[in-house]
Amino acid sequence: xxxxxxxxxxxxxxxxxxxxxxxKEINIPFTVGGGINSVEDVSMLIKAxxxxxxxNSSAVKRPELISEIATMFGSQCLxxxxxxxxxxxxxxxxxxxxxxPTSLHxxxxxxxVESLGAGEILLTSMNNDGTKTGxxxxxxxxxxxxxxxxxIASGGAGEKEHFKEVFxxxxxxxxxxxxxxxxxxxxxxxxxxxxKTQNIPVRCI
Numbered sequence: 001x002x003x004x005x006x007x008x009x010x011x012x013x014x015x016x017x018x019x020x021x022x023x024k025e026i027n028i029p030f031t032v033g034g035g036i037n038s039v040e041d042v043s044m045l046i047k048a049x050x051x052x053x054x055x056n057s058s059a060v061k062r063p064e065l066i067s068e069i070a071t072m073f074g075s076q077c078l079x080x081x082x083x084x085x086x087x088x089x090x091x092x093x094x095x096x097x098x099x100x101p102t103s104l105h106x107x108x109x110x111x112x113v114e115s116l117g118a119g120e121i122l123l124t125s126m127n128n129d130g131t132k133t134g135x136x137x138x139x140x141x142x143x144x145x146x147x148x149x150x151x152i153a154s155g156g157a158g159e160k161e162h163f164k165e166v167f168x169x170x171x172x173x174x175x176x177x178x179x180x181x182x183x184x185x186x187x188x189x190x191x192x193x194x195x196k197t198q199n200i201p202v203r204c205i
Contacts, residue, residue, distance in 0.1 A: 001122070001176060003054065003081075004034030005097040016048045023049020031079055038065070039072050046073065054122060056081040057095035060102060060109075063116055070117025079152075080118040082109060084139060085126040091139050098126045106139065107146060114147045121147065122176065124154040132158025135166040135175065144171035152176050160186060160194045167200045 002022065004015055019032050032045050033054030042053050059066050059080050069078050083098040084091045084106040091106035110121055123143055125136030135153045144151040150173035153166045157177035166175050180186045195202045 001031045001033070001054065001079075003032075016044050019045055019050055020048040033079070033081060039068050042069050042073060042077075046077070052077050052079055052120075054079040054081045056083065059113065060093060060095050060104065063112065066113055066116040066118055070119070075117050075119035075149075078118055079120040079122050080113040081122040081124065082106060082113070082143075083124050083126055086136075086139070094126055098124070098129070107142060110143045110147055114149050118149060120150045120152060120173075122152045122154055123172075124176075125156060128156030129154070130179075131156050132180070134158065134162040135170075135172075137165060137169050140166060140172050141170035144173075150174065157186075160191055163191060163195060164198050164200065167195070168198075 002019070015034065023030055029051045030049065031052040031054055032050040033056065036042060036045070036053055036055050037058045045053055053069070055065065055069070055078070066078065066080060083094040085094055085101070093102045093104040093106055093109050094100060095102060113121065121143065123140055125139060128134065128136045133156055135156045140151065140153045151171070152174040153170065153172040154176040157163065157175065157180055163175050166172050181188060192202050192204045196204055
């Protein structure tokens, strides 16, 4: 997943050019997000080489965008990212790169995006993000049990065991991490081999 969390309309052309360069160099599924506000934005990124797009704040602002994208390109093309934070005894949706709170309850929003045509949910716990203490298993399990589309867990990965936990204790279909991979703290081939030893199906390289 390639997420430009500070994308603006002014950067859209440059962003598409970067997506095109990356797409030419990789041969794995490529999901792109950041600053997507219209079907036209999606079309530009798909033409540039993205396999899927991810939307977040724009979906909260205008939920019908989910249906518009799903109708035009198919649900399999659309990931709705949900940034969530636990406060006041509930999980709430955040927007603008996880900086701005909304009154939306995360469970309600997850069910709604599925009903509008989302093909996947990328669920990031803002409480766990960057802590390296493990994924938010409770909300991840609740959401993955409540919807019938794949849920990708995000936020909190710090060691190989955290990936085992999220796959064995929730119905998440995937797990996302960034810094532990970027800085080589967990080599990806090593993680895949470890998960396979735990009887968790994974494509090894």
